[in-house]
Amino acid sequence: MSYTLGLDLGPNSIGWALVDEPNQRIIDLGVRVFPEGVDNFDTSKEISRNEARRIARGMRRQIARRARRKQRLREALIEANLWPTDPHEQVALELLDPYALRARAVDPEAPKLSRYELGRVILHLNQRRGFFSHRKDQTRDSETQGMLAAISSLEQKLGERTLGQFLHEKTVSFDPIERKEDDKVRRRHTHRRMLEAELLRIAERHADILTPELLFGKLGRQSLPPSRPRRRTHELRGLSHLQAFGIHGILFFQRAIYWPKSMIGLCELEPKQPRCPRADRAAQRFRMLQEVNNLRYIDPDTNEEKALTAEQRQLILEKLATKEKLEFNGRGGIKAALGFLESVKFNLERGERSSIKGHVTDVLMSRAVKRWHKLPEDIRDRIVRLLLEPGRTDDAIRPRLIEAGLDEAETEAALGVDLPGGYLRLSLKAINRLLPYMERGYVYQMTAPENSAIHAAGYVRPDELQRRVFDKLPDPTRVADAPIGEIPNPIVRRTLVELRKLVNAIIREYGPPDAIHVEMARSVKQGERERKQYNMTLREREALRDAAAQKLASASIQVSQSASPSFTTAKPILITYCHTRDALMIR
Numbered sequence: 032m033s034y035t036l037g038l039d040l041g042p043n044s045i046g047w048a049l050v051d052e053p054n055q056r057i058i059d060l061g062v063r064v065f066p067e068g069v070d071n072f073d074t075s076k077e078i079s080r081n082e083a084r085r086i087a088r089g090m091r092r093q094i095a096r097r098a099r100r101k102q103r104l105r106e107a108l109i110e111a112n113l114w115p116t117d118p119h120e121q122v123a124l125e126l127l128d129p130y131a132l133r134a135r136a137v138d139p140e141a142p143k144l145s146r147y148e149l150g151r152v153i154l155h156l157n158q159r160r161g162f163f164s165h166r167k168d169q170t171r172d173s174e175t176q177g178m179l180a181a182i183s184s185l186e187q188k189l190g191e192r193t194l195g196q197f198l199h200e201k202t203v204s205f206d207p208i209e210r211k212e213d214d215k216v217r218r219r220h221t222h223r224r225m226l227e228a229e230l231l232r233i234a235e236r237h238a239d240i241l242t243p244e245l246l247f248g249k250l251g252r253q254s255l256p257p258s259r260p261r262r263r264t265h266e267l268r269g270l271s272h273l274q275a276f277g278i279h280g281i282l283f284f285q286r287a288i289y290w291p292k293s294m295i296g297l298c299e300l301e302p303k304q305p306r307c308p309r310a311d312r313a314a315q316r317f318r319m320l321q322e323v324n325n326l327r328y329i330d331p332d333t334n335e336e337k338a339l340t341a342e343q344r345q346l347i348l349e350k351l352a353t354k355e356k357l358e359f360n361g362r363g364g365i366k367a368a369l370g371f372l373e374s375v376k377f378n379l380e381r382g383e384r385s386s387i388k389g390h391v392t393d394v395l396m397s398r399a400v401k402r403w404h405k406l407p408e409d410i411r412d413r414i415v416r417l418l419l420e421p422g423r424t425d426d427a428i429r430p431r432l433i434e435a436g437l438d439e440a441e442t443e444a445a446l447g448v449d450l451p452g453g454y455l456r457l458s459l460k461a462i463n464r465l466l467p468y469m470e471r472g473y474v475y476q477m478t479a480p481e482n483s484a485i486h487a488a489g490y491v492r493p494d495e496l497q498r499r500v501f502d503k504l505p506d507p508t509r510v511a512d513a514p515i516g517e518i519p520n521p522i523v524r525r526t527l528v529e530l531r532k533l534v535n536a537i538i539r540e541y542g543p544p545d546a547i548h549v550e551m552a553r554s555v556k557q558g559e560r561e562r563k564q565y566n567m568t569l570r571e572r573e574a575l576r577d578a579a580a581q582k583l584a585s586a587s588i589q590v591s592q593s594a595s596p597s598f599t600t601a602k603p604i605l606i607t608y609c610h611t612r613d614a615l616m617i618r
Contacts, residue, residue, distance in 0.1 A: 034058055036537065036544040038530070040551040042522050043067045045533055049541060058541070063533050068525030079521060104157050104281050107273035111245055113150035124148070129155035130202050130216070133195025136233045146240055149233070152195075156230060157282055161223040181220040193229040194221060227283060241278070248277030295454060300490045304458030308419050310450035312412050315390050317455070317462045319351050320469040322387050327378040328371065336378060343369055344472060351389040353397075353404070358386045391451055399444035400437065410436050418450060464488040503538050504531040 033053070039046035048060035070078050079085075108114035115121055124147055132152050135141040144152065162178060189197050201216045234241035243252075249270060272281055298304045307314045323344055327336040339347070346368060351357055358364040359377055365387070366375060379387070392415060397403040403411065413435050417428050425446050432442045455462070465488050469475065473484035480486035507527075537544075553565070580590045 032058075032541050034541065034544055036534070036547045038534075038547065038549045040526050040530065040549065042526065042552065045526070045529060047533060047537070049537070049544070063529060065525070065529045068521035068523075100281065100284075101154075101157060103272050104154065104278075107271070107278060107281055108150045108153060110271060110273050111278070113146050113153065113240075115147060120147070124151045127151055128202070130195060130199040133193070133229065133233075134199035137193050137196065137229070137236060139236070143237060149237060149240060152233065153230070153278060153282065156226050159221070160283065161221040161226050163223040163285060178220045182222045185219060185221065186225070189225070193232055194225045195229055223283060227279075230279065230282070244277070245273070246277050246279050248273065248275050248280055250276060250280065252279065296456075298458035298461050299456050299493055300461040300485070301458045304460050306454040307457060307459040307462055309453045309455055310392050310415065310419055311459065312390075312392055312408075312415050313459060313462050313466065314455050314457075315392050317457070317466060317469065318388070319348060319390060320466070321475050322379070323347050323351070324469060324472055324474050325379070326387075329376045329378070331372070331374055338472075339369075341472060347387075351387065352393060354389040355391055355394050356386040356388050360385070395448050395450060396445065399448050400441045406436065414445065415450070418445065418448065461488075461490070464490075502543070503535045507531075 033051070034049045035052050037048045037050060043065060045063045045065075046060075047063070049058035050056075051058055068080070070080055105114060109116055115124070127148070129151060132144060132148055133155065136144050136149070136152055162182065164175075198216050198219075201214060204211075205214050205216065234246050246252075276284070295305045298306055309315075309318075323339070326347075327338055329335070330337050347357070347365060350365075350368060359380055360366060360373060365371075365377070366373060393403065393411070396411070396415065400406075406414075414432060414437065417431055417435065420428070428446065429442055432445060433439065437445060457465075465475070465484050468484040468487040473487055474482055475484050476492055477483035477486075485492060534547075583590050
């Protein structure tokens with residue numbers, strides 16, 4: 032049967048129709064309805080369907096890891112003869128006031144603690160280890176800001192005292208009948224460095240018991256938190272946790288947060304190469320060149336789009352190299368730099384854009400390292416790639432940064448830079464092949480090969496690649512050419528899964544179509560943030576219309592109730608997939 036299949040994709044439904052175009056008749060039509068890919072879709076309470084399960088799994092892991100750490104610490108203390116094996120003795124020690132022991136442990140005028148009392152103190156330090164985050168930028172949300180402010184205030188109150196001494200004073204002076212301001216012992220925000228400093232002071236006074244070998248193990252003292260090797264080397268085989276990592280390592284270890292290499296996607300031009308981090312200087316340069324080479328301005332006299340000259344491109348690139356972003360309008364903007372009037376419009380402004388993002392990595396690094404822009408290009412590339420190494424520790428990177436040419440102060444500042452996250456769709460190998468042509472002004476992808484950087488570098492566009500041909504839409508989990516799992520939008524993923532079921536059912540019933548026309552609702556491709564912004568814009572426009580209608584009604588002018596055609600909720604985004612009736616090609 033010869034027919035055209037029309038599809039209208041929505042967030043929770045797919046409308047379809049089979050049309051016999053030569054005879055101008057509808058063969059069949061219908062709607063497939065399904066639940067959205069998220070809960071509470073298009074509301075302020077929208078959440079992923081997997082969020083509750085993910086949170087519960089994370090809590091189970093955290094509880095299990097905490098219990099495992101406590102058990103390992105008890106085993107290590109027993110091994111070091113700092114904790115008894117007799118349960119009755121353990122109960123008797125646990126009844127002691129830990130705050131009094133912690134205060135006495137650092138008091139030079141008080142008697143030293145016994146071995147078992149030291150073990151009781153170490154177990155108490157393990158109960159609440161304090162706040163520590165691997166995130167470099169810890170000021171992004173109000174909750175963290177409030178926590179850090181409380182920690183800073185507590186540090187000022189401590190002075191020369193340890194945290195244990197301070198809390199012991201609170202327990203002694205605490206009166207549950209006559210409460211005073213700031214007399215609480217629990218519910219205080221503490222930082223892990225406070226407890227580490229207290230442990231080191233206790234170890235300094237009890238050096239005959241807490242020796243460096245017992246405290247730091249065979250690996251020696253490491254940064255806070257210590258970085259435990261992922262695999263045991265031959266030097267650590269056969270050693271216990273205490274012998275390998277010491278009490279300090281067991282007590283303060285915390286897993287680093289990073290994407291393992293197996294989770295990083297592959298390049299679309301070099302399929303065997305991993306994608307390049309966005310913060311890499313080559314990736315930053317590639318993104319800037321891509322936008323500047325695509326930039327066109329509309330000549331107000333001829334109303335034609337014109338490309339920038341080589342001198343104009345170079346001027347904009349020089350400005351972008353030292354700024355986080357460059358506005359189109361205003362003093363110091365792109366139009367002012369090029370000598371254009373404000374009435375001149377750029378093609379990128381059509382998408383309501385007001386600026387072009389600059390070299391963010393260099394800007395952030397220049398704030399930490401003042402002479403950053405004076406360093407050679409290869410040195411800057413090397414430093415940034417050292418900072419971007421996955422799973423790195425500051426102790427491991429620090430000597431390599433100094434070897435690259437930074438002094439100690441610059442090294443510490445560089446380690447604290449919060450570089451942009453994420454990855455491009457291209458690998459560093461592909462970017463390096465494309466950059467020479469992009470520098471000449473070639474556009475990344477164009478139909479005409481003579482002006483296309485991707486063709487000049489010896490690549491072909493993804494849509495030009497030869498694809499496998501299927502009789503039906505294949506299971507994306509079994510076919511590398513259909514990576515639905517890489518799509519982060521759950522709405523799109525759910526819609527594509529239902530689309531496969533629907534199209535395959537139609538093919539089974541009526542055979543392959545001659546052509547498929549697809550229309551997708553705007554709300555499908557939008558993310559949660561874009562949907563909220565779009566709905567907010569709709570509500571604002573609706574409020575303006577209502578206000579205008581009331582004003583017209585107050586002037587005795589009849590108001591039309593018909594909806595404005597400019598406010599549409601669906602947008603055609605592609606009409607493709609024209610195939611022969613023998614097979615259905617997947618793109």
